[in-house]
Amino acid sequence: MIHVSLTHYLVVSAFLFSFGLYGVVTRKNAVMVLMGIELILNSANINFVAFSKFGNYGLNGQIMALFVIILAAAEAAIALAIVLNIYKTFAHVDVDKINNLKE
Amino acid sequence: MLENYIPIILVLVIAAIFAGAIIASSRIFGPKRPSKAKVMPYESGKNPIGAARQRFSVKYYLVAMLFIIFDIEVIYVYPWGVEFKNLLNSHGMFAFWPMFIFLVVLELGFLYIFKKGGLKWD
Amino acid sequence: MNQSTFLQILPFIILSAGIVVAILVEIFTTKGKALLPAFFSVLFLANSLLSLAQINVSSNLYQMLALGGKAAFFNFIFSIGALIAVMSSVNYVKKYGANFGEYYILLASSVLGMMLMAGALDLFVVFLGLEVMSINFYILAGINRKKKTANEASLKYFLLGAFATGFVVYGIGLIYGSAGNTNLNFIINNFTRLLKMPLFVIGLGLFFVGFSFKIAAFPFHMWVPDVYQGAATSVTGLMSTIGKAAAFSVLIFAISPVTFNGAEHIFRPYFATLAILSTLYASIVAIAQTNLKRMLAYSSIVHAGYMSIGLAAGNVYSVAGIIFYLAAYTFMNLGAFGVIAIVEDENDGKTDLKAFAGLHKKNPMLAGFMALFMFALAGIPPLAGFFGKYYVFVGAIKQNLLYLALVGITASLISVYFYLRVVVYMYFKDEEEDFEIKTDYPGMFAVLVSGIFVLIFGVFPSILMKLITSVLR
Numbered sequence: 001m002i003h004v005s006l007t008h009y010l011v012v013s014a015f016l017f018s019f020g021l022y023g024v025v026t027r028k029n030a031v032m033v034l035m036g037i038e039l040i041l042n043s044a045n046i047n048f049v050a051f052s053k054f055g056n057y058g059l060n061g062q063i064m065a066l067f068v069i070i071l072a073a074a075e076a077a078i079a080l081a082i083v084l085n086i087y088k089t090f091a092h093v094d095v096d097k098i099n100n101l102k103e
Numbered sequence: 104m105l106e107n108y109i110p111i112i113l114v115l116v117i118a119a120i121f122a123g124a125i126i127a128s129s130r131i132f133g134p135k136r137p138s139k140a141k142v143m144p145y146e147s148g149k150n151p152i153g154a155a156r157q158r159f160s161v162k163y164y165l166v167a168m169l170f171i172i173f174d175i176e177v178i179y180v181y182p183w184g185v186e187f188k189n190l191l192n193s194h195g196m197f198a199f200w201p202m203f204i205f206l207v208v209l210e211l212g213f214l215y216i217f218k219k220g221g222l223k224w225d
Numbered sequence: 226m227n228q229s230t231f232l233q234i235l236p237f238i239i240l241s242a243g244i245v246v247a248i249l250v251e252i253f254t255t256k257g258k259a260l261l262p263a264f265f266s267v268l269f270l271a272n273s274l275l276s277l278a279q280i281n282v283s284s285n286l287y288q289m290l291a292l293g294g295k296a297a298f299f300n301f302i303f304s305i306g307a308l309i310a311v312m313s314s315v316n317y318v319k320k321y322g323a324n325f326g327e328y329y330i331l332l333a334s335s336v337l338g339m340m341l342m343a344g345a346l347d348l349f350v351v352f353l354g355l356e357v358m359s360i361n362f363y364i365l366a367g368i369n370r371k372k373k374t375a376n377e378a379s380l381k382y383f384l385l386g387a388f389a390t391g392f393v394v395y396g397i398g399l400i401y402g403s404a405g406n407t408n409l410n411f412i413i414n415n416f417t418r419l420l421k422m423p424l425f426v427i428g429l430g431l432f433f434v435g436f437s438f439k440i441a442a443f444p445f446h447m448w449v450p451d452v453y454q455g456a457a458t459s460v461t462g463l464m465s466t467i468g469k470a471a472a473f474s475v476l477i478f479a480i481s482p483v484t485f486n487g488a489e490h491i492f493r494p495y496f497a498t499l500a501i502l503s504t505l506y507a508s509i510v511a512i513a514q515t516n517l518k519r520m521l522a523y524s525s526i527v528h529a530g531y532m533s534i535g536l537a538a539g540n541v542y543s544v545a546g547i548i549f550y551l552a553a554y555t556f557m558n559l560g561a562f563g564v565i566a567i568v569e570d571e572n573d574g575k576t577d578l579k580a581f582a583g584l585h586k587k588n589p590m591l592a593g594f595m596a597l598f599m600f601a602l603a604g605i606p607p608l609a610g611f612f613g614k615y616y617v618f619v620g621a622i623k624q625n626l627l628y629l630a631l632v633g634i635t636a637s638l639i640s641v642y643f644y645l646r647v648v649v650y651m652y653f654k655d656e657e658e659d660f661e662i663k664t665d666y667p668g669m670f671a672v673l674v675s676g677i678f679v680l681i682f683g684v685f686p687s688i689l690m691k692l693i694t695s696v697l698r
Contacts, residue, residue, distance in 0.1 A: 010402075020391065030380060030384070033384055037384070040391030040394075040395065041390075041394055043395065044391070044394040044397070045398075047398035047399065047401075048398050048401065050402075051402035055405055057405045060401070061401055064349055064397075064398075066182070067352070068394055069175065070175050070176065071353075071360075073171050073172060074356075075356070075360060076171060077168040077171050078364060078383065079383055079387070080167075080168050081168060082367055082380050083380070085367060085370040085379070086380050089370075089373045089376050090373065095380070095384065098377050098381075099377070099451075100377055101377055101378070101450075101451045101455050208245060211252070
């Protein structure tokens with residue numbers, strides 16, 4: 001039985017953050033980029049809850065995690081709506097090909 | 104110890120009786136006009152026979168997005184509900200009104216969606 | 226909660242209640258788009274006066290929200306800026322095809338988020354305000370969902386904005402973990418102790434990187450030109466001015482002299498790099514732009530660079546200078562975007578330099594105002610932009626950062642070229658495109674108000690400066 005300490009949580013969250021970063025940078029599909037962003041936000045959530053549990057800092061971190069979850073959901077809803085509009089006007093959701101603006 | 108479970112059993116019994124009564128009364132009093140659609144096996148309102156990979160109507164997305172928002176907002180209510188008695192003792196009615204206002208605003212959003220036809224299927 | 230605290234949170238209550246009422250209006254009537262502009266104009270006016278009245282009393286709400294003082298000053302700027310934005314939107318959104326009541330509700334909600342950011346005493350509130358502001362901006366940028374440009378702007382803004390938010394949240398997480406608290410005052414008081422923890426430094430770094438996206442400084446600026454060009458002109462005006470002011474209000478709080486003296490080896494190189502890169506890069510790239518909205522986007526990066534000079538200096542003078550600059554920039558830029566919103570046609574056209582050729586013959590008043598805003602943005606005395614730069618540069622020189630001030634002056638010399646080119650086109654070129662400009666009263670009123678503020682802050686800078694120094698005390 002391994003003892004799970006704060007460091008384990010931090011490592012997991014750092015990995016999630018890096019995966020999210022990688023996803024945002026490399027993915028072409030807008031929905032996949034969005035999933036990368038969600039990973040970043042949720043890695044922060046792991047941090048909040050882990051610090052709150054191991055640091056004896058009270059419940060602040062957990063409440064912050066609740067707020068992050070809600071705002072991430074709101075962001076996801078907005079993002080899906082934007083992606084839907086993109087699909088309706090461009091007929092694809094490839095972020096690399098959405099560059100009409102630069103003239 | 105065991106008597107603590109009496110309310111739960113009571114609720115279960117009442118629920119069972121109520122559900123049974125509703126089903127039975129609809130069986131007894133309701134008109135019976137079986138049609139092809141009605142006797143079909145239930146598959147969440149979809150045709151049970153055919154390819155599993157179907158294209159979904161884009162309207163699903165709208166409802167799904169709205170569902171995400173309203174579903175997640177409940178997360179605020181859970182901790183509040185669990186701690187409500189303690190909060191009431193320590194803060195008085197101040198424990199109640201903020202959540203009340205929050206829920207009113209949330210309902211306002213729902214009313215807005217409803218009025219704007221966000222939940223209309225056609 | 227006593228009576229004076231209640232008076233101080235009244236702007237928040239008024240705005241929130243106003244948004245709720247506006248949603249009710251949208252639900253039960255179809256007159257929203259006609260009623261709401263006037264309704265929110267009155268609200269913003271009331272809020273600006275209330276904030277101004279509370280400026281000398283400072284207190285806080287449960288150690289979460291600062292009331293009065295600097296926060297009230299920022300609320301004043303936000304309310305006036307939002308008022309001008311509403312005014313210049315009234316007619317513009319009809320042209321743009323986004324004449325919805327929701328437009329004004331979203332605008333007001335974004336202002337609520339900014340007010341939270343400016344008053345935040347806790348990293349929770351910073352995050353909450355940031356998200357409330359940003360989410361509304363994402364929607365506002367794509368408010369006309371039939372336009373490709375608007376959708377593209379909205380998507381780009383969302384992807385980069387949410388990415389930046391991710392950095393901010395992760396940074397807050399690490400700061401919370403190392404400090405054990407998210408209260409900003411606590412963090413500032415224990416700053417030197419916390420600075421010894423690598424986790425805290427990383428968290429702070431991520432926090433600043435996230436906010437560098439929001440203020441649109443150089444290495445994090447990629448979204449700015451596309452978003453500012455693609456979004457509706459009135460929305461661009463809003464997010465380039467008070468949106469940026471809100472992001473700076475958080476950075477200014479974090480860079481209070483107490484924290485700064487403990488960590489100048491971290492802050493100064495970071496913000497100095499941002500400042501040098503953004504001013505020089507963006508002022509050179511802006512020369513090549515023919516679209517005015519795109520040019521003003523690069524100009525906004527340049528201005529973020531000037532303000533970063535103030536952050537790098539980090540003394541009281543430079544912070545006061547930044548606040549002055551933000552106020553001045555709000556009015557110059559809102560005015561310039563107000564003029565563009567009037568000239569723009571139904572199909573997003575007429576935003577390039579050619580459309581402004583010979584403007585003074587067509588509409589001398591509009592041309593005059595545009596010239597005023599361009600001179601002010603270029604920093605020509607005695608207009609508001611000049612004193613903004615002056616105070617920031619003086620702050621830098623007092624901190625022995627002469628090289629930063631010199632870089633800033635070089636960049637402003639370069640940028641004079643592209644601002645004055647607009648004036649040259651308006652006054653010394655013949656009309657190239659024959660079209661009629663339909664002015665409208667609310668739009669002209671917005672331009673007029675911005676113009677008056679630019680002149681007042683330019684001719685009598687001491688009025689504003691006294692207010693700011695009293696607030697910073």
